[in-house]
Structure formats: C-alpha cells, structure tokens
Amino acid sequence: MLLRFPQQTGSEQPPFELKGSLFTLTVLRLFQLDMAAIEQHLAEKIKQAPGFFDNTPVVIDLEGLTLPPDGVDFNGLYELLRKHGMAPVGIRNGSPELQATARLAGLPVLPESRPAGTSKKSERAESTPAHAHAQIIDHPVRSGQQFYAPDGDLIVLGAVSAGADVIADGNIHVYGVLRGRALAGIKGDAGTRIFCHSLEAALISIAGRYRVSEHISPADWGRAAQIRLMDDHLAIEALIR
Amino acid sequence: MGSSLATVIVVTSGKGGVGKTTTSASFATGLAQRGYRTVVIDFDVGLRNLDLIMGCERRVVYDFINVINNEASLNQALIRDKRVENLYILPASQTRDKEALTKEGVERVLNELRQSFEYIVCDSPAGIERGALMALYFADEALVVTNPEVSSVRDSDRILGILASRSRRAEQGDIPVKEHLVLARYAAERAHRGDMLSVDDVLEILGISLLGVVPESPVVLQSSNAGVPVILEDGSDAGSAYSDLVDRFLGKSLPHRFVTVQKKGLLQRLFGGS
Ligand SMILES: Nc1ncnc2c1ncn2[C@@H]1O[C@H](COP(=O)(O)OP(=O)(O)O)[C@@H](O)[C@H]1O
Ligand SMILES: [Mg+2]
Numbered sequence: 001m002l003l004r005f006p007q008q009t010g011s012e013q014p015p016f017e018l019k020g021s022l023f024t025l026t027v028l029r030l031f032q033l034d035m036a037a038i039e040q041h042l043a044e045k046i047k048q049a050p051g052f053f054d055n056t057p058v059v060i061d062l063e064g065l066t067l068p069p070d071g072v073d074f075n076g077l078y079e080l081l082r083k084h085g086m087a088p089v090g091i092r093n094g095s096p097e098l099q100a101t102a103r104l105a106g107l108p109v110l111p112e113s114r115p116a117g118t119s120k121k122s123e124r125a126e127s128t129p130a131h132a133h134a135q136i137i138d139h140p141v142r143s144g145q146q147f148y149a150p151d152g153d154l155i156v157l158g159a160v161s162a163g164a165d166v167i168a169d170g171n172i173h174v175y176g177v178l179r180g181r182a183l184a185g186i187k188g189d190a191g192t193r194i195f196c197h198s199l200e201a202a203l204i205s206i207a208g209r210y211r212v213s214e215h216i217s218p219a220d221w222g223r224a225a226q227i228r229l230m231d232d233h234l235a236i237e238a239l240i241r
Numbered sequence: 242m243g244s245s246l247a248t249v250i251v252v253t254s255g256k257g258g259v260g261k262t263t264t265s266a267s268f269a270t271g272l273a274q275r276g277y278r279t280v281v282i283d284f285d286v287g288l289r290n291l292d293l294i295m296g297c298e299r300r301v302v303y304d305f306i307n308v309i310n311n312e313a314s315l316n317q318a319l320i321r322d323k324r325v326e327n328l329y330i331l332p333a334s335q336t337r338d339k340e341a342l343t344k345e346g347v348e349r350v351l352n353e354l355r356q357s358f359e360y361i362v363c364d365s366p367a368g369i370e371r372g373a374l375m376a377l378y379f380a381d382e383a384l385v386v387t388n389p390e391v392s393s394v395r396d397s398d399r400i401l402g403i404l405a406s407r408s409r410r411a412e413q414g415d416i417p418v419k420e421h422l423v424l425a426r427y428a429a430e431r432a433h434r435g436d437m438l439s440v441d442d443v444l445e446i447l448g449i450s451l452l453g454v455v456p457e458s459p460v461v462l463q464s465s466n467a468g469v470p471v472i473l474e475d476g477s478d479a480g481s482a483y484s485d486l487v488d489r490f491l492g493k494s495l496p497h498r499f500v501t502v503q504k505k506g507l508l509q510r511l512f513g514g515s
Contacts, residue, residue: 140448142402143395161398
C-alpha cells in the first residue's frame with residue numbers, strides 16, 4: 001500500500017506525491033467521558049506546564065473506554081481539546097460503533113501502532129526506533145507464501161523463493177538467496193534495511209521506495225548485499241565477507 | 242508390519258503432465274517388487290488414469306469414492322496387481338467430482354489401509370485444489386516431481402510451501418513431511434546446451450534432496466500405452482532410473498545416472514565433448 005507508483009516521465013513536476021512516514025504523536029488515553037472532569041484535568045496539566053499543548057497533534061485512544069450508553073459526542077470532545085491547544089488528528093482502538101461515530105465526526109481511525117510503550121513524550125532522535133521483537137522463520141519461504149513481522153524484524157534462515165513475499169515493519173534478514181519480494185519498514189520507517197546472502201530479488205522496498213529486479217544493477221546481482229535508504233533513494237551495497 | 246509402521250507417500254508437483262502418475266506407478270511397483278506390501282491410490286477424481294498405466298482399467302468395479310461414501314468395502318475396491326505380488330491399486334472415480342474427497346473420508350480409508358500395508362502411495366492430481374490438498378494432507382513423505390523448466394520448478398516450490406504449512410504434520414507441529422525431489426523427463430543434452438535447467442539449477446532453487454533423475458525416454462509412452470509400469474521394462478533407461486530411485490528411497494546409496502551427457506560419437510565431434 002505504501003508502494004509509490006513510478007513517476008511520470010514528463011518534464012513537469014507532479015503537484016504532489018504520497019509517502020508513508022512515521023510521526024511521534026501524543027496519545028490521549030480516554031478512560032471516561034465526563035466532559036467536566038476532562039476539562040478540569042486538562043486545566044491542571046496546563047497550569048503545570050503552560051504552553052505545553054501548543055497545537056500538539058493528539059490521537060485519542062479509546063481502548064480503556066467502556067462504551068457509554070448514550071454514545072460519544074466526538075464533536076464536543078474535539079472542541080474541548082481544541083480549546084486547550086490540542087489538535088486531535090484521529091482516534092485509535094475502540095469498538096466498531098465508537099469508530100463509526102468518530103468517522104462521522106471527521107476523526108479518522110488510525111491503525112494500531114507498535115506497543116504503546118511510555119505515554120511520556122518521546123524525545124528520542126529520529127534514528128531507528130527500537131523494534132519490539134524479531135520473528136524468525138527457520139525454513140525457506142516458498143513461492144506463494146507470505147510472512148509479515150509486525151512491530152519488528154523478520155529473519156529468514158533459508159531462501160525466499162520467486163513468488164514469495166517477506167514483509168516487516170522493521171528490518172529483513174535473509175540467510176539465503178532472496179528471489180522473491182522483500183518489503184522492509186512498511187509502516188514508513190526509513191531507517192530499516194534489508195540484508196541478504198544473495199540478491200536476486202523480484203522487488204525490494206524500504207518505507208515505500210522500491211526497485212524491481214530489472215533495475216537492480218548486474219554488478220549487485222547474486223551478491224551478498226544490504227539495501228537501505230540514502231537521500232530518499234534505495235542504495236544497494238555489497239556486504240563484505 | 243504393524244499399523245503404526247505404515248508410511249504414506251504423496252507423489253505431487255503442482256503442474257500437470259510432469260510424470261506424477263508415471264512415477265506413482267513405477268515407485269509403487271518397485272516397492273512391492275522388493276517385498277513391501279504396497280497400495281497406490283489415484284486421487285485424480287474425474288480424470289483417472291493410474292489404472293490405465295497399471296494395466297487394470299478393465300478390472301475397476303468400485304473406486305476410492307465408493308469406499309469413502311461407504312458404498313463399497315475396501316476389499317471390494319482394491320485391485321490386486323496380476324504381475325507383482327504385494328501390490329494393490331485403489332482406482333479413482335471417473336465420474337464424480339473432487340468435492341467427494343472429504344478429509345474425514347480420506348482419513349478413514351487411509352487408517353484402514355494402514356492396518357494391512359507398509360507403503361501407501363498417493364498419486365496426486367495437478368493443481369493446488371482439493372484433490373491435491375487431500376492427497377498430500379496425510380503424507381509422511383513426499384516425492385515432488387519436477388521437470389527441468391522454470392514453470393514446473395516454480396509450481397514444485399509452491400507445493401513444497403503447502404507441504405510445509407498445510408499438511409497434517411505441519412498443522413499439528415509434528416516432524417515435517419520428508420521431501421524428495423524426482424527430476425523427471427530430463428534430457429541431459431538439452432540441459433547441457435542450456436535449453437533446459439540443469440540438475441544443479443533445480444537443486445539450487447528448490448533446496449531439497451535429489452531422489453532420482455528420470456531421463457526423457459520414448460519407452461515411457463510405449464509402456465504406459467501397454468499398461469505396464471516402466472520400471473518393469475528391464476534394461477530400459479527410464480526403468481532403471483526408477484529402480485535406482487526406489488533403492489535409494491529404501492536407503493541404498495547409488496550414484497545418480499542420466500545426469501551428464503552420454504558419450505555420443507557425433508555429439509562429441511560436433512561439440513568437442515565434456
Ligand atoms: N520420463 C519420461 N519420458 C518421456 N515421457 C514421459 C516421461 N514421464 C512422463 N512422460 C509422459 O508425460 C505425460 C504425462 O505423464 P503423467 O505421468 O501422466 O504426468 P502427470 O501425472 O504428472 O500428469 C505422459 O504422456 C507420459 O507418457
Ligand atoms: Mg496424473
């Protein structure tokens with residue numbers, strides 16, 4: 001879904017392009033819907049740190065919210081948060097009914113992200129995020145098979161056949177020939193890489209940038225390689241062994 | 242000869258016309274020749290031809306589906322081979338569709354066969370539909386029949402993936418199905434010229450152990466037209482390839498034949514030999 005279509009070859013720059021990207025957002029985990037209580041708590045927070053919510057984009061997490069009998073007034077909630085300097089960008093989790101109501105109020109439903117971790121503001125540099133765990137496949141991946149490692153790295157102890165897909169939110173390691181398609185960082189993590197013992201891939205992709213086999217140079221073909229993003233382009237480098 | 246010792250072997254490929262039925266017939270015949278009680282089952286419901294190749298099509302009264310549907314007993318449906326002792330054929334139905342192959346039904350018949358046979362060979366239909374899935378589901382070992390061409394190798398790779406993920410052994414987390422490669426219809430000259438994949442090419446892509454190479458040979462068509470499994474054609478190239486293959490399956494270590502170009506005077510002179 002994050003694959004970008006090849007750019008038009010015309011001389012004109014297209015008006016826009018779509019890219020997957022990763023943002024650090026503040027999550028507001030809602031436990032109850034008492035508007036007065038929410039407003040009071042917000043006011044307290046702001047007293048502690050004035051200007052803290054200066055147009056801060058927030059995601060409203062509904063996981064801890066028990067479904068109130070009379071529904072949720074997302075418009076009212078939106079106004080309330082706006083008033084205190086927050087910019088709600090969407091919701092996540094919650095029952096299908098809640099999600100539908102949020103959509104009607106113009107709040108998109110965001111996909112579940114990696115483990116919520118600390119709710120404190122993450123000030124970590126934009127380098128490779130720590131991935132929760134790796135998934136290890138200790139057999140070859142055959143034509144027609146697809147493996148996806150959400151939240152982390154995918155490690156394959158064997159070949160990935162033509163017609164097979166290996167996909168990860170994190171890095172992809174193939175201890176064998178990579179003949180199929182490998183898509184690393186599919187949630188947009190541009191710091192992820194692909195490693196393989198022999199590069200004969202039908203397609204390689206990192207964070208949505210991709211290259212198909214005919215655009216892999218013969219010099220890199222069949223060699224041990226790592227693939228990463230440099231200046232927004234896929235760079236293939238030989239792995240010295 | 243206890244029930245638990247029975248081994249179920251599927252002969253499969255994904256692609257059609259690669260030599261599954263030819264291999265099933267000769268493999269089962271070879272096991273029986275060596276003294277093992279063997280039954281070969283045709284899973285190709287609607288397109289049966291194992292009985293033709295085994296030369297018993299006129300003796301088919303009841304079939305596999307009749308047994309599954311409790312319309313006949315196993316003893317009524319099993320055909321005893323007239324040439325080789327210990328060999329039985331369970332033919333497919335010519336008329337019914339593949340939906341009749343239910344998992345419960347197939348399992349019940351296999352369990353009953355396990356009581357009296359040591360080897361149960363399942364001749365799979367082409368494709369990855371119900372018939373093929375049922376033929377491989379209960380397998381302990383698999384003969385993956387491949388021709389030396391890209392599309393056939395790709396389909397075999399696909400089947401290997403299904404064996405590794407959708408067989409009963411895979412679903413129950415047992416020891417995986419043991420995989421053997423049978424490279425059939427191999428023409429060493431054409432591989433040598435680069436018109437076809439070589440044995441090494443195929444092994445490199447599939448990464449499983451090679452049980453045997455069966456040469457492309459006119460004897461195969463002649464013998465199947467005559468209803469004789471080619472392994473019974475003494476002295477023929479394809480027949481001896483299948484003999485070797487059965488011996489290897491049973492644990493003998495034999496060098497692979499038919500892999501390199503045979504020395505032919507003319508070829509030697511034209512291409513300088515190898
Ligand atoms: N080694 C071989 N040499 C020449 N022809 C062969 C060989 N193996 C199979 N064939 C021919 O190929 C065709 C398909 O074989 P078959 O065993 O019915 O394949 P499948 O069961 O995989 O569809 C038949 O006409 C058969 O005679
Ligand atoms: Mg067949």
